[in-house]
Amino acid sequence: MVNEGPTEKKHVKALVIGAGPAGLCGAIAIAESIGDGKQILVVDEGIVPGGQLPKQTHKFFGHEGFYASVRGFEIGEKLVSKATDLGVQFSMQTTVAGIYEDSIVTYDRNNNSVDEYTADYLLIATGASERFLVFRNNTLPGVYGAGAVQTLMNQYKVMPGESFLIVGAGNIGLIVAYQLLQAGANVKAIVEASSKIGGYMVHANKIMRLGVPIMLNHTIVSALGEERVQGAIVARVDEHFKPIPGTEKEFVVDTICLAVGLQPSVELVAQTGAEIKYISELGGYVPIRDENMKTTADNVYIAGDLSGIEEASTAMIEGYIAGYNIAQKITGQDLSEKISTMKDELIEFRKGPFASKVREGLKKMNILFPSGGYRERTQQSTGPNGKLRAVIECPQAIPCNPCETSCPTGAINVGKNINSIPYVDYDKCIGCGVCVMKCPGLAIFLLQEKEDYSIVGIPYEFLPIPENGTIVKLFDKDGRYVADGQIDKVSVNRKEKTHLVFLRVPKGMENIVRHFDLAINSEEYVCRCEEVSRQDVEKVIDSGITDYEEIRRILRIGMGPCGGKTCRNVVLQIIAEKTKIPISESKLGAFRPPVIPLPIDAIVKSRKGVDKDE
Amino acid sequence: MSDVNGTYDVCIIGGGITGTALAYSLCKLGETSVAVFEKSYLSSGSTGRCGGGIRQQWSTKNNVRLAMRSVKLFENFEEDVGMDIEYYQGGYLMLSYDEEEAEQFEKNVEIQREEGLDVEILTPKQVSERYPYINTQDLIVATFCQTDGHANPHKAVIGYAQAAKRMGADIYTHTEVLGVDVENGKVVGIQTTRGYFKCNVVVNASGPWSRQVAELAGVELPTESYRHQIFVTEPLENFFPMMAISFAGNFYMRQAHHGQFIMGQGDKDEKPGINYNVTFKFEKELAEKMVGIFPFLKNLRIMRHWSGMYNMSPDAQPIIGQSDKVKGYFYAVGYSGHGFMVAPAVSEALSELIVFGKTLHTDVSYLNVDRFSNEDVEKEKNVV
């Protein structure tokens, strides 16, 4: 009944599990060292290799050596083509189903087939999975993981909803919020249970200036809806993260996006027999490993988020370290120089304040990383008045330096320790704007004070690209409307897609305005019966017609079924704002009857009644 | 030696079905000075890894009697012990694909019927009429007993342990027994990772580790542990009420309470020794075989796969009794893969042996280790 014959097992020198940044860099390191990529197989569940990279539309931090300022999906493409050029083999849409006693089993879901492998070395780079959150109705359709939203939106180009509540203000929550806004969605708020924003401030600033509130000390209590999400209730939390009764607020949203953190995917590495330990600073259960990324199991190496939740640059470096170590064993050659170069990189990336958890966690495995040695103070001066110049609003020490390396005049200094906060030398800065378009945090702006107005240049990654001369609304760093302004000019960057928009803003507001909104983008209706917008009214007033009755006749305001009850006062308000003439002094318009639409049959009926009486 | 941490009449080594059921049975008899020592968590050994089947269709009279007593106790479990253990008498369908075995089946049924067990003999045609989802190709004969069934082994252990605790027993989990102290040929205490405990009776209910635990007291037991593997699929609606089993076909399968299909087979090439790894060979072989017999399985996915130990005795039947070398040293080991289903009756008998010196309900003297010195061993044939 059973086929007892020996099954064919395929053998590879190195099997890399996971084609994210860590796995890809590991495969590249092995392939370039042994000179034969065909001996290396990378297995990954995704449709395309790259792990989370293909879903990331934002520019990455770090330095040029690890693709800083390149968008995530493009980094993925670069790494994949590098690996492919070296001959590395890929098996996509394939899951390593288990590391069994007798073989490593892969499942190819596209062909619905199973293969068995043996490998001399394993590099496990399975990354992490999303944490779940428990609240009422959390299984309703419309409650999605952040990764799922990114997959659907950025890979399948399908939007799961229109208005979103995001839970979690770590980097993932902040990034997803920005990506949703770019895709045209409405992000109502981000709630964060802790008392501070966990992600990079520059990511937070990107969405706060677009008007998305980040509600600290708040959590989601319940999703609303019978068969799918129709809203959410959030509440303030106490110091134990418990919701405080009476502080509930309701949001009307159709999608709730959970971004409450990641946990290493240790299942496969555990099956190799490698020792696993719970280290909360690293995200939960992690494999014990040495500084060469070797686990306690023979010939089993790890890299990336599996070894502790961190970010893409360090995942790449860990991949290289693991890869060179494996290559060293396969070939017998001495690769210690390359390995120590990568270890130095890792030291550099882990010196900053955001790496403190990782440093603490690794200390528990007796792997020590130094901290400090970088500039923590932000530059106070915003440069000389009147000169077109860059100001950098990068308040935290994060390992990132494309501003420095992209500046054509050498005006920006970060220094050897890339965690340092950048400074601008205003004697050298020529206001060219290259750094504005390069900064992954979109945290650099151009300023110039003119005689009657000021210029603010801001990085812009939305559609539509505005036309010169358009009147726009101006917002501050928290997304508050502060004034009206005008598009001065736009430098379109079709290749990198971060454009530089120059705004004319009222004098004195150059350090306040950080975002603009095209009025046409969000129409404010003054008259809902006839669909007349604020802009329509303002245009008529600008053309010199300032009398309410005249505007009424041009725009049909007040001629709809409501009889002007909703719009009259709003229009009078606009006239007053624009003409500076108080409403009390403007001419009273007519109030024609009937004040409600009156049914004809009612009138007819009443006529008959009168007749009867007669 | 560390300080004495406690004194009990009976110390039981092993927190599986036998150890906890025995603690419960002793308490029921009024012997509440009982402690169970489990080196990991309750049911972490063989019990929590087993298929959960409970059958009475055996090939020897004694085994049929023991199993029938157990079923009686399982039937009253919820009422007596106080826990719903998902016990379900959906029957055991025993399928034979071998002429010689088919003949043996008919003989077995005679013995079973003599003991008062209601067993049917089914032709392949009857099987496919009754169970249209079974492919009866190559089937020679089947037997079916409706009162056989299955239960959730974890819950049974927890139920027994909680009931024993309520009556006064102590349960020490994550506590390993390191030594058994014997003075003048008599058990006096045990050393554990939680210190020393004095006692008069030690019971070896340590499943896979039975031989090593016996050696702690200088007792020899002819047991050997062999790995057996099981996998479970994702769930379907419940429609498959019975345990389907075949000795010649080498498989068993049931649908669990929550809809998953649990199945396993034996491997004659397995080497003795404790090994909790799993092989893909097992999945391949079993999946291929089972899809042939149960075609609906082809649309399901395997959810989990694990292994457990059969603590085998030379004749594939349990070894129950008291050591004649060390007084106060009892054992209930060597279950050979069917410990869960007979544990209630065995524990009852053993508790009677400990308290009264003789059994009252079921005779287990035929399971004493002495039998291996006889040449005429009646071997149990109904084992996967």
Added chain:
Amino acid sequence: MGRLVEHPILNVKVSGAAEHMVFYFEDQPIFALPSDTIASALIASGIDIFGFTEHEHARGFFCAIGKCSSCLVEVDGVPNVRACITPVREGISVRRQIGRGKPKW
């Protein structure tokens, strides 16, 4: 809910309509692109309730990577198909899965 028609960073242009395919959800025709999974095609069509649990709770898309059991649907009578990672095929009949799914033999 629906397909992106423009995006400031990503290329969202879809080549000719000739590449569209059709499958059926609860007997209603659904248009899909060759790159679609069952889930992406359904959500693009405004459908996000993929089934109900045995306790009659609605379920849909959740993890997007085949790791949870939220998006199980019946495809051509076979239950437990993960809509989020199963590519669309021309003409398949997809139904909401209710509870654990029925066996097919």
